[in-house]
Amino acid sequence: MICETGESVSFGELEARANQGAHVMRAAGIGIGDHIAILMENRREFHEICFAADRTGVYYTTISTHLTPDEIAYILRDCGARMLVTSPAHAATVAALGDLAGCAIHVVGGVPCGFHDWTGASEAMPATPIPDERQGLDMLYSSGTTGRPKGIKWPLPDDAPGGRTMLLDLLTSLFSYGPDTRYLSPAPLYHAAPLRHSMVTIRMGGTAYVMQKFDPARALEMIERHRITHSQWVPTMFIRLLKLPEAERACRDLSSMRMAVHAAAPCPVDVKLRMLDWWGDIIHEYYSGTENNGFTAIGPDEWRAHPGSVGRAKLGVLHICDETGAELPVGAEGEVYFENGHQFAYHNDPEKTAACTNDRGWTTLGDIGRLDEEGYLYLTDRKSFVIISGGVNIYPQETEDALLGHPSVLDAAVIGVPNEDFGEEVKAVVQLLPGHTGSDALAQELIAHCRAKLSAVKCPRSVDFHDHLPRSATGKLYKRKLRDSYWQHARG
Structure with missing residues (x-):
């Protein structure tokens, strides 16, 4: 593992530190089936702690560093964390969490900040395995774009650590992670995809290169310097890469790249085409969620034949259903369900679990889409983002894609705002590229561009x-926050 700071960790060092971390957890009374949490920026210790938990038989939750103390405290209490491992950068946030009965706070980096010293404690432990090793498991929380974050919990495996798993088999078969992989993660490790893909890379003997935070020019420089073979992105990152000056893009040697994977949100067709023209036919896409209730994937050749699709099912069976739960015919838009996918539950929330499961046991993430005759899925939008104007359902993703095609626009969100006659009307909220200024004339130009x-x-x-615009580090738009600000203002 290589960090952008220049720190590197060999497999032997990772093995030793994971074992030492496992001993720290056992010494703290953390037993099989217990829960810990991790709150830190991308840094060397992040993977070491996750691998320690992976051999201790505990659930581990990684928490976004952008959350408020109240939001962090909610997750810690909801998952029942008995230990929180953090870094000095978040000491002030942790100090504001309030009473966390039963949750001990540990700090990495040799700067305990008044809490337990994780680094000192782990260095004092033996580098040999604990006697009662057991496979641990992540229990990650949804991003909370449409409400309180939800913890996704699966049964803890009754296995020794290091064995084959469904996720390991799926990702290695689709994306060819192996000993020669040089994987670039430009996103925060607290998110599901960067965490899981980088850990699979390491488990398969490859090297993970971890950026501290995404910067488009820096990402290209790292691909060239480290001869990156695999990388993972979200559409927002593609857009920012394409907005770099042509000379800055053209001067980088990206020939080592064998596969670039993207997900998290639908990618505008013109953006994907421009990326394929630039990087070649190495760009793969998938659709899934932290829940892993289903999985679709599509390669570049397939995508060119089915532009805009997120692929066919690789895990589970796809169905499109209407609001009553009835299955819809090919081509009709409705809610996307998976049959026979991985079963999950939302922790401490049986109502939310039931709400995403229909009477046939199929599950949904709340996305809207359609299937073509060959079984390829096309996503339209999130169910919760649908704008209803005068009784007409409007899916804002299509409008957002159109706005992103304008040369002045860096980012865009389309939401429904109050309208006395129609209930809602369509509003665009736009972030412009540096050097561009918003004006009434530009607003009318953007509306005309859409029309x-x-x-x-x-x-x-x-x-x-x-x-x-309020986006997570993996590109998910916090549209609920944006929309709520307009509706609250309208209510006075």
Whole structure:
């Protein structure tokens, strides 16, 4: 493992530190089936702690560093964490968490900040395995884009650590992770995909290169310097890469790249085409969720034949259903369900588990889409993001994609705002590229740009300009926060 800071960890060092971490957990009374949490930026210790938990038989939850103390405390209490491992960078946040009865706080880096010293404690432990090793498991929380984060819990495996798993088999078969893999992770490790893909890479004998945070120019430099073979992205990152000056993009040697994988949100078709033209036919896409209730994937050749698709099912069987639960025919838009996928439950929330499961046992993540005759899935939007104007359902993803095609636009969100006659109307909230300034004239230009591509009902009636849009580090838009600010203002 190589960190952007220049630190590197050999397999022998990772093995020793994971064993030492496992001893620390046992010494703290953390037993099989217990729960720990990790709150830290991308740094060397992150993987070491996860691998320690993986051989201790505990559930481990990685927490976004962008959450407030109240949000972090909610997750810690909800999952029943008995230990939180953090870094000095988050000491002030941790100090504001309030009473966390039964949850001991440990700090890495030799700067305990008044809490337990993880680094000192682990260095004092033996580098040999604990006597009662057991496979641990992540229990990650959804991003909370539509409400309180939900913990996704699977049964703890009754296995020794290091064996084959469903996820290991799926990812290695699809993306060819192996001993010669040089995997670049430009996203925070607290998210499901960066964490799981990087850990699979390491378990298969490959090397994970971890950026501290995403920067488009820096990412290209790392691909060239480290001869990266595999990388993982989200559409927002593609857009920022494409917005770099042509000379800055053209000067980098990216020929080592054999596979670039992207997911997390639908990618605008023109963005994907431009990336394929630049990087070649190495870009693969998948659709899944932290829940792993199903999985689709599509390679570059397939995608060119089915532009806009996120692929066919590789785990589970796809169905499209209407609001009553009835299955819809080919081509019809509805809620996406998986049959015979991986079973899961939302921790401490049987109502949410039941709400995403229909009477046939099929499960959904709340996305809207359609299937073609060959079984390829096309995502339209999130069910919770649908705008209903005058009784017409409007899916904002299509409008957002159109706005992103304008040369002045860096990011865009389309939401429904109150309208006295129609209930809701379409509004665009736009972040412009540096050097561009919002104005009434540019707003009208953007509306006209949309009308040239889409029917009028899908186009914004107004445009607001924001300096930044509320996105997670993996590109998910916190549309609920954006939408709520408009509705709260309307209510006075």
